[in-house]
Amino acid sequence: MTVLPALLTAARAAAHPRPHHPCGCAPHTLADRPDATVVRHAGTVAKAHAPGTDPAALTLRLATARALPGVLLAPLRPDPLPVHDRLVTFWPYGTPVDPDTPDDAPWEAAATLLARLHTSPAPAPLPPMRGPAKAARALARLRAAGPHPARAPVERAWSTLPPWARAEAPMPPSTTVCHGDLHLGQLVRAPAAADTPPAPGPWRLIDVDDLGTGVPAWDLARPAAWYACGLLPPEEWSRFLTAYRTAGGPAVPPAGDPWPALETAARALTVQTAALTLVKALAAGRDLDEVEQAVVDACDRMA
Template sequence: MTAALVRDLGDLAHRAAHASGGCCCPPPVVLADREDGTVVRSGPVVAKAHAAGTDTADLAARLGLAAGAEHAATLLAPLPRTDPAELHGRPVTLWPHGEPVDPGDPDAAPWEEAGALLARLHRTEVRRPLPAMRGPVKAALAVARMRTARPGDPAVEPVLTAWHGLPGWARGEAPSPAGRGAYLCHGDLHLGQLVRHPAPHGSWLLIDVDDAGLGDPAWDLARPAAWYAAGLLPPEVWLRFLDAYRAGGGPAVPGDGDPWPALDVPARALTVQTAALAWAKSAAEGRAPDEVERVMTDACARIASLPPELAAEHTS
């Protein structure tokens, strides 16, 4: 975390909060600080410094998407800007604060709402030029980060083997399969991407459009699917999410029957991505992967152990 960046983000959010009438805001607080973004809140306003090297034209297209009136019931819209659009060489955006999912109350997690929001997003007619959804690219970046953090470590071989068994489109090396790549996708769906707005009791909305764009809608279901397949998400919770998505007419899977033929490859890719990030994070923190992180590596080992003919079937 760069102290100067955090300070300036806090100042930016504080000025915007005052301009919107929030005259008694508490001191700015850091909400997130990762390679893909630093987020600071001051009262009703959140300032985000996007990742270094962000394509600003693509970001502008994604911000226009979030600001579109047709997405008001699906995506949190950014706040208008009068301040500089860059701090310390990183693009900066302003957002209204929304109430996040409470990690301490898993029984109240909005799985049905997440499924319904995704179905609505995927059904939306695309009316503006958009870049490709960045999900597969992010998976590739996670694997590259693991390679750098754990060079030559035999413990990560199952992750790499599972990665190399995926088709090119799931590794960000080729377009999505014909007929699957023209849907509007979020690109990085998990429960941390939902907030209530207006806080604290408004409707649930999707946030963080940094990876949004055109692609295979199955990717947005892939992380919950991967957790379910690895045994981290109970079957009844997975079905709540899947049934809500189907009830909303989501196009990623058939309306009934087995959803796995559509979800298998994206779920495998998200399994690899999660395991790769776990290995990279544990290396940075000087520790061994914890139990949950090892579960995803074990899942990669199961993927890597598929007979060649079955692996070909699942990656075609």
């Protein structure tokens, strides 16, 4: 049975813990995927995490978000709530990045928040960052989806990565707190304080599913990969990298060529993106578009 109806009920109860009249708020489904269902009711967001999510690990990740409210959006309760066979967490609604105004993309804010996350001591023991595991799942999905003419270069590029980047061995030892899945969809403007005039709140990182200790370069890898594939303009990459360095981020040297530090993670994110691109194209029975083909071509060059 789908978790969506129960999730909507849970979101309403969290948004109105002591209702004294019928609620006229219109609920919104923000995402409904096998790995995550997210709904909004008034100012509350409820997220049903993937089936099989480890409750102890998720609770530690929530504790980290609560301990770093200047970096991560803080959850509304400290532990997940079981709903049917899923774990549900509750969050204040934050305004996301507007995809229709790419020139206003908050690259500096994203980089600064990452640097602050990477230089914050872990407030509690954390499990490993799940970026490599997510990349490995993307390859598993591609293999299960069936044959595709572009699968061979993606597989070859995957085989060139070190075992830790394929989640086949532990990551290099690190105590750095990492987000694990950084992209602009993981930023929201947090709600402003109730006693302030209406104004955009500060940017915060969201989505703690992959949060953990690990290689901080992984958090810079997606924009680095986009830049290397020609999908992110050089000036936007420069804004992001400069802001990260200015904020003291440890993933790259403070000056000089950042690529030796970023290359492995960027290659892994390129393969992950290409694999998911092929899965979607196979499911829709369509050819790759220009952007998707650029990512596959990058895998071919890597191999």
